[in-house]
Amino acid sequence: MQKNKNIRLTDIARLANVSVGTVDRVIHNRGRVSEENIRRVKEIMEQVGYRPNLIARSLAVKKPCHLVALIPDFRPGDYWSAMEYGIRRAEEEWESYGVKVSVLTFDQYSKVSFEQAVSRLQEMTETVDGVIVGTLFKEAVIQLSEHLDAREIPYVYVDSDIEEQGRLAYYGTDSVAGGEIGARMLLASMAFQGDILVAHIQHDKGSMSTQGQKRYSGFLQYLKQQGYEVNLVEVDLWIGDEAHNEQVLDEAFRNHPGIRGAVTFNSSCYILGDYLEKRQKHEIRLVGYDLIDPNVRLLNEGYVQALIAQRPELQGYNGVKALSRLLLFDEKPQVVNLLPIDILLKENYQFYNRVSNLLQI
Amino acid sequence: MQKNKNIRLTDIARLANVSVGTVDRVIHNRGRVSEENIRRVKEIMEQVGYRPNLIARSLAVKKPCHLVALIPDFRPGDYWSAMEYGIRRAEEEWESYGVKVSVLTFDQYSKVSFEQAVSRLQEMTETVDGVIVGTLFKEAVIQLSEHLDAREIPYVYVDSDIEEQGRLAYYGTDSVAGGEIGARMLLASMAFQGDILVAHIQHDKGSMSTQGQKRYSGFLQYLKQQGYEVNLVEVDLWIGDEAHNEQVLDEAFRNHPGIRGAVTFNSSCYILGDYLEKRQKHEIRLVGYDLIDPNVRLLNEGYVQALIAQRPELQGYNGVKALSRLLLFDEKPQVVNLLPIDILLKENYQFYNRVSNLLQI
DNA sequence: CTGAAAGCGCTTACAG
DNA sequence: CTGAAAGCGCTTACAG
Structure with missing residues (x-):
């Protein structure tokens, strides 16, 4: 009922006697603001407990967000198909935010095939804003990671972790x-x-x-x-x-x-x-x-x-989500995310599937 | 790069030679549009594969969305605390959309206590837009359901299902x-x-x-x-x-x-x-x-x-999500959602917790 | 039945 | 360093 229950950027601009532009610059550390104003704006945001409206933010930003997933090719019902399912679910949810995912596949038993997929990735004409990579071939993945690090393109590992790399996050089991x-x-x-x-x-x-x-x-x-x-x-x-x-x-x-x-x-x-x-x-x-x-x-x-x-669908889902939130909202996820290791017997397997593990609506 | 890659409501208004208001009325079946225009607008939306931008929608709507969860009281580390954790996680995610959740608790071993909680719910001064209910006391839950049905307030069951009720959805195990x-x-x-x-x-x-x-x-x-x-x-x-x-x-x-x-x-x-x-x-x-x-x-x-x-955190999380999507986007979830029944042994329990089951960032 | 305009809360050039 | 204005894609009164 109360109209201005939650304070908006406009409100804090008014309280600080500056324009919304200035507040925006402070929030995003874009510089070009006097020390004095930075201090005052920050103080007021603190006081009133300002929380930006991410919906409005993403509507205004509208920067395209093109992700690429590098995973083994798959057939219906297999492991990597569930991974792709999770990726697509997340893509749907983030579609309105401008998130798009291209899936590049390779032969999971062939390192050469993975390297070819990496080449395809590097030759893409569209800009690539983030990468999800199935870490089957350790050495080759490390090479790819270094390439992405150099270009400051964030990437997420799924399936198995490789430590000491600059991954934004890992989703998978121990x-x-x-x-x-x-x-x-x-x-x-x-x-x-x-x-x-x-x-x-x-x-x-x-x-x-x-x-x-x-x-x-x-x-x-x-x-x-x-x-x-x-x-x-x-x-x-x-x-x-x-x-x-x-x-x-x-x-x-x-x-x-x-x-x-x-x-x-x-x-x-x-x-x-x-x-x-x-x-x-x-x-x-x-x-x-x-x-x-x-x-x-x-x-x-x-x-x-x-x-x-494991829960491959959750791995893919969270990979897309992590990259999207980073790119759109500048929010960083926890790096190592160990998912449960499920024990399936004849009696309980029927309740496990890509849908139940990833109950999205 | 291409500016109008995805078509907006404005675009289809232009294509149909009507105003955006008319298109909006068609989309939401608000009536007060000529048959002729309804037909034309629908046809064009079909043709170009129009998909509304939910972000923009929710920013424009701004209707408050007050949910109430009726669950047993809890202490850190117990079952219903995990349920609440999931509820709060979802609340955070939907905060920008105006979603707010009040949790009303009762003694899980006392039916009277549940009925008292129901009274508190009915006496709330704030409007209640949706309810999540832990279905411990079957008869009492059915009574509550009828009350909510009459007021057209959507509700979700968690913990255990009661069939043949007008629940929007059930999240829990078989x-x-x-x-x-x-x-x-x-x-x-x-x-x-x-x-x-x-x-x-x-x-x-x-x-x-x-x-x-x-x-x-x-x-x-x-x-x-x-x-x-x-x-x-x-x-x-x-x-x-x-x-x-x-x-x-x-x-x-x-x-x-x-x-x-x-x-x-x-x-x-x-x-x-x-x-x-x-x-x-x-x-x-x-x-x-x-x-x-x-x-x-x-x-x-x-x-x-x-x-x-079970995965109580997922139940609570999905309950909030289902109601939010219904209220904000008019999207209906699947009704019966059976979550996995996990078998935990000494060897794998450590990978199960409210965070791993509900990997939100 | 229909359209023009204002507004949701942010960001983004642009002018100073 | 700073502010005023336009715009993101939708909805909502309001006037006709």
Whole structure:
């Protein structure tokens, strides 16, 4: 009812006997104001508890805000598709503020492909005001970061953190803890009996993703901490090369009959799960990562005991939000943001999805 | 760069050869426009894919938006405190839009207290534009709902749903499923051996909360489905009356030496857990609900095996957001919104908190 | 039924 | 260093 319940910029201008322009300059430290006036305006803002109306601000500013997301290509229902979903949700919400997001994708198993995406980013004709980057290839991401630092373009990491870089923020899990929790669930379901098959699933042999490496170290750490003496049988599987995978797995299980558990450190645990199903190896306990369709099917049918899940949609959503708020309102987010590591079992997975994790209206 | 990249209301007014006033009337169905003009304006909006600028809209509207949240009183670290946290976070975000939230609390164990809070709500001098209500007392909530329906004040349910009411939306878990998952975790940790103590913790004897009742039915349903023949030992505990509780529990364990598991269907499983700790009953497996400080301590020390958690902060946050978007932008949310039911173990609880679940910047 | 004008609370040139 | 004025895209009386 009261008209001027909350004080406006105009009000404090009047109180300070200056123009709104001057107040604006003080608020944004644009300089060109006398010491005297700076002091007085600041004092009054303090006194009356002035809080700028961000709505009005953003309407007046109207600077375009073009973000680019550099993430692996995706198909419906997979991990990176959920990330994109979150990005698009945030884009919608910030559309009125002039936020626009371009998604540039690469092959998550190919460093070269990532570097090509970086080139595309650098060659964009539109100006780029902020970048969201999936940190699969550590070295290459660091190079990109340095490039962005030099141009003063803010960027956000998602998926896995790389410390000591100038990222505006990181949204994702503590990957090492993710590995520990995977180990915890696997050991519990194996009742601490038997050996473990560790499958590395990839294209470029030998180059595990940043996240995969950290999870593996967390996994080993937990085994050690529990004092669990175990034989780790490591195998390399290749996405899409079923014949190769079957051969490798057959051999592993033949040579190591003590294997009772299996794990893989990226989303593709369904490759192992499908194999177990095909060979009807019901005695092998399997734990994997991420809530993607083929994994969920295996969880539901009992070939996977537990899935350790992140919230990719929240990562993407918050990445866009953080950059938008920085660019539009000059608001800085907390830098390291560790999201929960969800434990999904047959009984509770159905309540987890991109919508429930990101309840936007 | 392009000035008129996105079309404004002004643009479509020009294209339709009418004034902005007319376009506005068409958009909001305010009437007083000729059929001919309605048709033409709509057609053009369609053609050019007009999307209103919500920022500008809300700046122009400036109608105050006063929400009231009716929730149990809370202390730092407990369940309803997280709910309030989410409410306040949303309030902050929507502050510039003129959204204000008053929180009215009541004693969660007293129906009378809830009814008193409802009276306070009805006697408020400020106009109330929307209500968020914690649905602990089903009958009383239904009465309140009818009152609000009659006054056309929109309302949102949190905590537990009551169907067939005119709620704008519900944010919370599927309480029945919550009970099933509790049963699943308890049976697994008991290795399907022994009897179960069911503790009803309350003040008003005999009046379990809506949520508690639903969880209990889900719990029983799971036992049945698993064909688990079990002795359920039911006891009534009273918050704050330690002497009474100890006596009741001592008696129950004495008379039923086969008890190997225990459960309670609200946040207060720490009452049971503290008892188990005091009596050093390490052989009893305990499963409870909600991530509140005393429960977490017991989880960490091994007296509680698992906590089934909801995301109260998200419920409160989304309640405010839904009402705000309805009142300001006339946007309706999905009605039933089932949030995930999180399984918290000693290994992953530390990544769950009001901040990580509600990553706002 | 319709339009012209003022205003929401900020920012942005521009003139001094 | 400072202020007056126009403008962001919409809504809201008001006059016809």
